[in-house]
Amino acid sequence: MSPPNGTETAVRKLVLALFLVGSAGMALELFFLEHTESLWQWLPLIALGAGILSGLVAAISPRRSTIRPFRMLMFAFLIIGLLGVLLHYQGNVEFALERDPSLSGLPLVWQVLRGATPALAPATLAQLGLLGFIFSWRHPALRENS
Numbered sequence: 001m002s003p004p005n006g007t008e009t010a011v012r013k014l015v016l017a018l019f020l021v022g023s024a025g026m027a028l029e030l031f032f033l034e035h036t037e038s039l040w041q042w043l044p045l046i047a048l049g050a051g052i053l054s055g056l057v058a059a060i061s062p063r064r065s066t067i068r069p070f071r072m073l074m075f076a077f078l079i080i081g082l083l084g085v086l087l088h089y090q091g092n093v094e095f096a097l098e099r100d101p102s103l104s105g106l107p108l109v110w111q112v113l114r115g116a117t118p119a120l121a122p123a124t125l126a127q128l129g130l131l132g133f134i135f136s137w138r139h140p141a142l143r144e145n146s
Contacts, residue, residue, distance in 0.1 A: 004140050015131055015134050015135045016055055016058070016135045019055055019128055019131040019135060020055050022128050022131065023048050023052050024048075024052060026124060026128065030045055044122065047073070047076055048125075050073055051074070051077060051132065054073050057070075062141045063141050064142055066141070067136050067141045071132070071136045074129040075129070077126060078130070080125055081128075084121075084122025084123075085120060085123050088118065088120075089112055092111070092116070092117050092119055093108070095116060
């Protein structure tokens, strides 16, 4: 494989910067929203902290030993993000049915998606995970024996 060109390196750095800024912003948002009442609510904050740290290490010292753990964390971002969507959705279903037990079908789904807890917001964590995967996709450090 040929070494990365300047454009590839620049795009890779920009994608990592976008990941880091997005992760920091999301962590601050969750902190300000006091998203800390249970272990389930702490999970995205812990993942974001680990992702930011791992991303910074990968930026400073891009080696196989730093890129691989970063990639594993990005897989965790995907899983935690999808789990968050499920948890938010379930919580909104319970709340909607508590308010109106006659709801079902599309009216229930509509109420759930517009509920007090933003049902799709945790998908942002999955999106950040995908950005991290883009950064690490065919990363030159993964081709080296480091």
